[in-house]
Amino acid sequence: MRVLLALIVVGPLVGAAAALLPAPPGLKGKSPEQAVLRHGVTVTGAVLLAAIALALGFDHDHPSKMQATTDISWIPALDVRIHLGVDGISLPLLLLTTLLTFLCALHSYFKMPPGPSPKAFVALLLVLESGTLATFAVLDLVLFFLAFETVLIPMYFLIARWGGDGRAAAAWKFILYTLLGSVIMLLGLLLIGLKAGTFDMVALATDNGRGLSTSVQLTAVIAIGIGLAVKTPMWPLHSWLPAAHTAAPTVGSVLLAGVLLKMGTYGFVRVVLPIAPDGMRELAPYLAAFAVVGIIYGSLACLALAGRGAGGDLKRLIAYSSVGHMGFVLLGIASMTPTGVNGALFANIAHGLITGLLFFLVGAIKERYGTADLDTLAGATGAALYGRAPRIGGLLAFAAVASLGLPGLAGFWGEMLTMFGAFDPADGLSRPAFLTFMAIAGLGTLLTAAYMLIVVRRVCMGERGEELLEIADVQRYEAVTWTPLVALTVLAGLWPAVLLGLTDPAVQKLLAGGKS
Numbered sequence: 001m002r003v004l005l006a007l008i009v010v011g012p013l014v015g016a017a018a019a020l021l022p023a024p025p026g027l028k029g030k031s032p033e034q035a036v037l038r039h040g041v042t043v044t045g046a047v048l049l050a051a052i053a054l055a056l057g058f059d060h061d062h063p064s065k066m067q068a069t070t071d072i073s074w075i076p077a078l079d080v081r082i083h084l085g086v087d088g089i090s091l092p093l094l095l096l097t098t099l100l101t102f103l104c105a106l107h108s109y110f111k112m113p114p115g116p117s118p119k120a121f122v123a124l125l126l127v128l129e130s131g132t133l134a135t136f137a138v139l140d141l142v143l144f145f146l147a148f149e150t151v152l153i154p155m156y157f158l159i160a161r162w163g164g165d166g167r168a169a170a171a172w173k174f175i176l177y178t179l180l181g182s183v184i185m186l187l188g189l190l191l192i193g194l195k196a197g198t199f200d201m202v203a204l205a206t207d208n209g210r211g212l213s214t215s216v217q218l219t220a221v222i223a224i225g226i227g228l229a230v231k232t233p234m235w236p237l238h239s240w241l242p243a244a245h246t247a248a249p250t251v252g253s254v255l256l257a258g259v260l261l262k263m264g265t266y267g268f269v270r271v272v273l274p275i276a277p278d279g280m281r282e283l284a285p286y287l288a289a290f291a292v293v294g295i296i297y298g299s300l301a302c303l304a305l306a307g308r309g310a311g312g313d314l315k316r317l318i319a320y321s322s323v324g325h326m327g328f329v330l331l332g333i334a335s336m337t338p339t340g341v342n343g344a345l346f347a348n349i350a351h352g353l354i355t356g357l358l359f360f361l362v363g364a365i366k367e368r369y370g371t372a373d374l375d376t377l378a379g380a381t382g383a384a385l386y387g388r389a390p391r392i393g394g395l396l397a398f399a400a401v402a403s404l405g406l407p408g409l410a411g412f413w414g415e416m417l418t419m420f421g422a423f424d425p426a427d428g429l430s431r432p433a434f435l436t437f438m439a440i441a442g443l444g445t446l447l448t449a450a451y452m453l454i455v456v457r458r459v460c461m462g463e464r465g466e467e468l469l470e471i472a473d474v475q476r477y478e479a480v481t482w483t484p485l486v487a488l489t490v491l492a493g494l495w496p497a498v499l500l501g502l503t504d505p506a507v508q509k510l511l512a513g514g515k516s
Contacts, residue, residue: 185227250363340421347414
């Protein structure tokens, strides 16, 4: 298990280096470009299988226990260690990351985004996967920061070199926002490590802030919280996200929404909650307030984009919807209760599955129509996708109702549990304030339903005139790519205990200061 986790983290890096080498003569296939894209599918597929093997070997009777651990001294003078491990909180995120990266590699094999050499594309995709997996697996604050930063450069180049219109400006905005947030976060991490005398996240979580004064915790939570809030993203630090999503290639948007945003919320759960609980308690009402403003703001922005004559881009609309959905995750974390935090972790996974599917679908629609502009797609009466490409239309409607939180699908449980957490927040938090936040979040669910149903009406319905030509429906490779996301969205909605059974014991232990 220990070796397996190390291979999952390091394997994509080795694969990235191999992708830049010339393909052996017997493996070139029709062309070197095809060989390197096949290499990307092979490596990400192997990493996915390794993650599944890790999940099968995981001790599900003790999900709160850190398993498959590696602990090697790296910088003795600072007590920085190569410390890896996985528990019920990080395991679902590892599986989500490996699945989405494999599906993106598979999609790219059949539909490579226009741009420079596929070698660089595959290598960047694998480096991105390695950095994300390391973020969820490392248990040292310095390594956490390094892994957190590793993903920025590959995502910058994926947007800047393989993106669409406005890609250069969007890529610069992405890198500047996230780098600035990361610098501030580093100061908070260093403050904790130097004051506590260790950077070991397990030891710090077990200490539960007892070795840190309230003022140190408060300062650290503000600094670390800013860096994590940029990546999440939390209103008002979200403005890089719509531009990045709109300009990014399809696979870039899928990974950005499905994986990278989760790194921010994971940091709140893994680092801030257990290591600086007193500081978090002081700032939790403010975090919850920003979260619910983000829920309403994201929903209103989507409503504005969905309206007739607004010139709204479908990718931009889904990006703004992510601001609202991640607001629910932050609200659950701010409640500092097992119910709220479990809801936040569930909503994380649900958002990755559903929004990943939405971006795949919008990418397919844009490819067929040549645009993602909602007014151009809908025309005067609607795009009539049900009549022209019924399978794509049906999948888009499915993803939309899953995103709005329809009971029986994955989007429902996370939002419900985060609001339950706000209904009865942790001791020391103002219940009237959190009841207000819960009510505002409830309004956000209604707004979400409104804009998603408007999108379905305008894109899927409408009169199919004779002048509307047939367009290709779901291709075979698209069906293979999208089916796992559809199946898991249904599975998580009908059987939430699969995920909650992993996260709940680990969350209980985390909030109790390392005591099961």
